[in-house]
Amino acid sequence: MIRQVIDLNEHVRVDQYEVPDRLADQVTERDGTCVHPWCTRAATNCDDDHCVPYQAGGPTSSDNIAPLCRRHHRTKTHDRWRYRFLRPGAYLWRSPTGHWYHRDGTGTTDLGRLTPN
Numbered sequence: 001m002i003r004q005v006i007d008l009n010e011h012v013r014v015d016q017y018e019v020p021d022r023l024a025d026q027v028t029e030r031d032g033t034c035v036h037p038w039c040t041r042a043a044t045n046c047d048d049d050h051c052v053p054y055q056a057g058g059p060t061s062s063d064n065i066a067p068l069c070r071r072h073h074r075t076k077t078h079d080r081w082r083y084r085f086l087r088p089g090a091y092l093w094r095s096p097t098g099h100w101y102h103r104d105g106t107g108t109t110d111l112g113r114l115t116p117n
Contacts, residue, residue, distance in 0.1 A: 036072035
């Protein structure tokens with residue numbers, strides 16, 4: 001079986017809601033797991049989520065798609081968890097109670113409650 005090489009540094013962007021296989025494969029390879037704090041579910045078993053919702057203008061692109069397991073996808077959608085893409089493989093999360101978490105390839109860092117300057 002021949003497997004296509006995936007360029008993790010390529011910026012993929014399409015003008016549609018559906019995530020094409022090329023982008024889904026890139027995100028799965030880049031992140032490896034669900035990107036919710038402390039989750040370890042394999043990205044191959046996750047939904048492709050728009051960090052900034054498509055309906056709110058979020059593009060279907062490498063810097064706006066991340067793997068979320070179904071449980072955490074629902075948590076983000078219905079329980080007011082929010083996150084943003086910082087750089088490939090790194091995300092900043094805010095819980096509904098105002099706690100912040102940094103998630104990257106090394107794991108999750110609890111940043112506590114951050115106050116604006």
